[in-house]
Amino acid sequence: MAKRNIIIAPDPRLKKVCLPVDNIDEETAILMTDMLETMYAAPGVGLAAPQVGVHKRIIVVDTARGDESPAPHMIANPEILWSSDETKIHEEGCLSLPTYYEELVRPDRIKVRYINEKNETRELEVEGLLSVVIQHEMDHLDGVLFVDHISSLKRGMILRKLKKTKKLDIQGDD
Numbered sequence: 710m711a712k713r714n715i716i717i718a719p720d721p722r723l724k725k726v727c728l729p730v731d732n733i734d735e736e737t738a739i740l741m742t743d744m745l746e747t748m749y750a751a752p753g754v755g756l757a758a759p760q761v762g763v764h765k766r767i768i769v770v771d772t773a774r775g776d777e778s779p780a781p782h783m784i785a786n787p788e789i790l791w792s793s794d795e796t797k798i799h800e801e802g803c804l805s806l807p808t809y810y811e812e813l814v815r816p817d818r819i820k821v822r823y824i825n826e827k828n829e830t831r832e833l834e835v836e837g838l839l840s841v842v843i844q845h846e847m848d849h850l851d852g853v854l855f856v857d858h859i860s861s862l863k864r865g866m867i868l869r870k871l872k873k874t875k876k877l878d879i880q881g882d883d
C-alpha cells in the first residue's frame with residue numbers, strides 16, 4: 710500500500726465527472742487499498758478517487774469510531790437505488806477543503822448498489838453517518854463538493870481562503 714497526495718480545492722481535477730470501472734483489475738485493487746491508507750492517515754472517514762487525481766467511480770469509506778474495529782468499504786460504480794424522504798442534518802467536512810465545516814441536509818437512509826474489491830455486486834442499506842459519507846463521496850464522482858450545496862457567497866469565501874492558503878504554502882516551500 711502507498712499513501713497518495715490529496716488534492717486541495719479549488720482545483721479543476723475535483724470538478725470532473727468520473728468514469729465507471731469495467732471490473733476490479735489489479736490496478737484498481739491497488740488504487741482502492743492506497744485510497745484507504747491515504748484516508749486513514751489523513752485521518753478521514755471517506756475518500757473519493759478524484760481527490761487523489763484518478764477519475765474513476767471509486768470511493769472508500771470507514772465510519773468506525775476509535776474504539777471499534779475498522780469497517781472499511783471499498784466501493785466501485787455506486788448507484789443509489791432508493792433514498793428516504795426523511796432527511797437529517799449533519800456537519801460535513803472534506804479532506805479537499807481542510808478546516809471548513811458546514812451543516813448540510815441529505816436523505817437519512819439510502820440503498821446503494823456497487824461492486825466491491827472482489828468484483829462482487831453488493832447492495833447496502835445504510836443510515837446516519839455512513840449514509841451521509843457515502844452520499845458525500847458519491848458527489849465527488851460527479852465533480853460536486855459539499856460547498857456546492859451551500860450559498861454561493863459562503864462557497865466563494867471558503868474557496869478564496871483555500872486558494873490563498875495554497876499560494877502561501879507554495880511560497881513557503883521555496
Ligand code: NI
Nearest residue numbers: 802803804805
Ligand atoms: Ni469530500
